[in-house]
Each structure stands twice: as C-alpha cells, then as structure tokens.
Amino acid sequence: MLAGGAARRLGGADKPAVRVGGRTLLDRVLGACADAGDTVVVGPRRPTARAVRWTREQQPGGGPLAALAAGLKHTAAATTLVLSADLPFLRPETVRALRTALVDGGPEVEAVLLCDPDGHDHPLIAVYRTEPLVRELALLAAEHGSLFGLPLRLLTAELALTRLPHPTASFDCDTWEDIAAARARIRDDGSVLDEWITAAKAELGIELDVDTTALLDLARDAAHGVARPAAPLTTFLVGYAAAQRGGGPEAVAEATRKAVALAERWAAEAADAAEADGAAVAKAEESP
CATH class of the missing domain: 1.10.8 (Helicase, Ruva Protein; domain 3)
Structure with missing residues (x-):
C-alpha cells in the first residue's frame, strides 16, 4: 500500500491520517484488504488499527513506482495487491473481485486494474502477478537510471492487463472538497449504519x-x-x-x-x- 506523497492539494496535511466516517483513510483501506497474507505500507509510520509492515523508498517523494519497488522488497507472494491509501469507498468485496478476476484470467493475464465509469484505469487499485511486476520495474529502472519520478503509465503499458469496472471504489481524496464529499456521501446514502458499525468495531477492537x-x-x-x-x-x-x-x-x-x-x-x-x-x-x- 502506498501512503506517502506530499498531499499538496491538502495543504501538506497527512492525507492517510485524515478521518472519513470516524476512521482514517489509511485504516479504511487496510480494512478493505484485511485478509491479505502480508501487508506492507510504504510511507511514514502512523498509528493503524491493525499491524502492518512499514518501509520507505530510498528517496522519499520519488513517486509511485519508486514506492512500489520499495514495498515489493518485503513480499514473496505470487500476487501483489497494490492500493493507494486514500480510497474511502473501497470495500473487501471489490478487493476479492480483483483477485478472482486475476485467477479467472489465467496465467497470460499479468494484472487486473480497476476502472471507473469514465473508463479511466487505476493502477493503484489493482492486483498484479508479482514476477512480471518486479521484472518491468527492473527494466524501467535500468532504462531510465532510476524509478524516481517516473509515471505509472510506463509500468502498465508493458503488462498484459484486464480491467474490472466499478462505479465508486476509485473515488480518491486529493482535495478538501473530496474529503467533504466523501464524508457527506457516507452520511447520506443507505450504508450509514454499516459505516457506523464498522467504525465502532474498529474503535473498540472488535472483529x-x-x-x-x-x-x-x-x-x-x-x-x-x-x-x-x-x-x-x-x-x-x-x-x-x-x-x-x-x-x-x-x-x-x-x-x-x-x-x-x-x-x-x-x-x-x-x-x-x-x-x-x-x-x-x-x-x-x-x-x-
């Protein structure tokens, strides 16, 4: 999970620690992947509702590819779920659907990316086969001298992809307006009771x-x-x-x-x- 970045559009606030529905954005995303075998978070250490493994890229602020490479050094799993830490509406069933789509796609499919209703890909809401992911990162680092500052599209352009459409899971919080919209949506839609129960269980340490x-x-x-x-x-x-x-x-x-x-x-x-x-x-x- 990538939880770094400068959050410039939030005035430099610690975005993963911002609360939506009573829980930090980071804890919300951790809750969506609670059944992961191992969870590595790339970014500054913060309090979390469950234990994770922390790491940093060698040069903090190097962008998503550098952060992804740093996280991959701490896992030997055959598949890797990659998530950003600012997704208030990501749910466990969406994560499971991504993993199922990768299995169903067969070995020729190297990654499954979430896509939004406008057809935009979200490489930071995706599950990858680890071997081709590591391979492509190494090739990009060799070609460009390092991964520092490289855009995500360079990675996904070289992988055999399939896509999973979803109407809301890709909503991310880049601005305070996004945060306000997420907080309002949680209270206005039909999931307010589930949101409250989930937040209360997390606060009380109940699983x-x-x-x-x-x-x-x-x-x-x-x-x-x-x-x-x-x-x-x-x-x-x-x-x-x-x-x-x-x-x-x-x-x-x-x-x-x-x-x-x-x-x-x-x-x-x-x-x-x-x-x-x-x-x-x-x-x-x-x-x-």
Missing part, C-alpha cells in the same frame, strides 16, 4: 460479524413491548451475556434468541392484561 438485523429487531421489540430505554439496555445486556460465554457470533445469536423470546413473552402478557382489563370494563358497563 465480530453478527446478525445486525436480528439485534435491531430485538431492540425494536424491546422498545415497543417494554419501554424505549429497554432497547439500548437490552442490546447491551445481550452483548455482555455473549462475552461471558466466550463471545463469537454463536454466543451473540444465542443471547439474542433468549432475549427475543423474553420480549415475546412480555408482549404476550401485556396483551393478555389489556384484554382482561377490557373485559372487566365491558362487564362493569353491562352491570345494572
């Missing part, structure tokens, strides 16, 4: 995928059948009970099931009580 629909249904039933404050308190108690039983999705599901059953019993009793009260009123009205 747990649970059935959020079931928890929301439980909260709704507790709020309607008991009282509004019962919703957050009940979901808290479910989490606490699951933790006491070792945690994990199964423990959460079992605690949720029990709480749902209790809420149903509570609601049934309330309905019975209301029916009994109604019958008593009717009987009183019929009495002479």
Whole structure:
C-alpha cells in the first residue's frame, strides 16, 4: 500500500491520517484488504488499527513506482495487491473481485486494474502477478537510471492487463472538497449504519460479524413491548451475556434468541392484561 506523497492539494496535511466516517483513510483501506497474507505500507509510520509492515523508498517523494519497488522488497507472494491509501469507498468485496478476476484470467493475464465509469484505469487499485511486476520495474529502472519520478503509465503499458469496472471504489481524496464529499456521501446514502458499525468495531477492537438485523429487531421489540430505554439496555445486556460465554457470533445469536423470546413473552402478557382489563370494563358497563 502506498501512503506517502506530499498531499499538496491538502495543504501538506497527512492525507492517510485524515478521518472519513470516524476512521482514517489509511485504516479504511487496510480494512478493505484485511485478509491479505502480508501487508506492507510504504510511507511514514502512523498509528493503524491493525499491524502492518512499514518501509520507505530510498528517496522519499520519488513517486509511485519508486514506492512500489520499495514495498515489493518485503513480499514473496505470487500476487501483489497494490492500493493507494486514500480510497474511502473501497470495500473487501471489490478487493476479492480483483483477485478472482486475476485467477479467472489465467496465467497470460499479468494484472487486473480497476476502472471507473469514465473508463479511466487505476493502477493503484489493482492486483498484479508479482514476477512480471518486479521484472518491468527492473527494466524501467535500468532504462531510465532510476524509478524516481517516473509515471505509472510506463509500468502498465508493458503488462498484459484486464480491467474490472466499478462505479465508486476509485473515488480518491486529493482535495478538501473530496474529503467533504466523501464524508457527506457516507452520511447520506443507505450504508450509514454499516459505516457506523464498522467504525465502532474498529474503535473498540472488535472483529465480530453478527446478525445486525436480528439485534435491531430485538431492540425494536424491546422498545415497543417494554419501554424505549429497554432497547439500548437490552442490546447491551445481550452483548455482555455473549462475552461471558466466550463471545463469537454463536454466543451473540444465542443471547439474542433468549432475549427475543423474553420480549415475546412480555408482549404476550401485556396483551393478555389489556384484554382482561377490557373485559372487566365491558362487564362493569353491562352491570345494572
């Protein structure tokens, strides 16, 4: 992952450390490739939500090819996922789709690049076969004397490519206007709840995928059948009970099931009580 650069259009701000949706841009991209076998970040060390290996190019500020070559020295994997650290809408499923496309393309395909709706290639959202990637970087360095300052198009022009279209994953944050647009989009579209849950799990150090629909249904039933404050308190108690039983999705599901059953019993009793009260009123009205 490339996390260097001067961020001149951000006034020199540390772009990978800028927060969108409560998480740094760097952590958002790291979350999208969380299942990578090894993660190397080329750039200054920063706090991250998960452990990574850090490195720098010999001359910082040498551009993407120099940074890419520095990162490749620390991996022996057959394929290399290359990402920039300013992609707020990159998702794990997009990363998996890139990797699947490379496998499906067969050995003759040397890289799969993401492309945006306008047809522009994004070499820093791509998966490469490592051997031809290293080969072409070495040839470029030999031809030009070094990789310092060379544009990415010199690399991709020599590789056998295929492309994966995606409508939003290539959105990057080069300006404060881009940052503002990303922050607004997260809050305006239908993914705001997922964004919040992901940010909260990262902040709390939780790596747990649970059935959020079931928890929301439980909260709704507790709020309607008991009282509004019962919703957050009940979901808290479910989490606490699951933790006491070792945690994990199964423990959460079992605690949720029990709480749902209790809420149903509570609601049934309330309905019975209301029916009994109604019958008593009717009987009183019929009495002479």
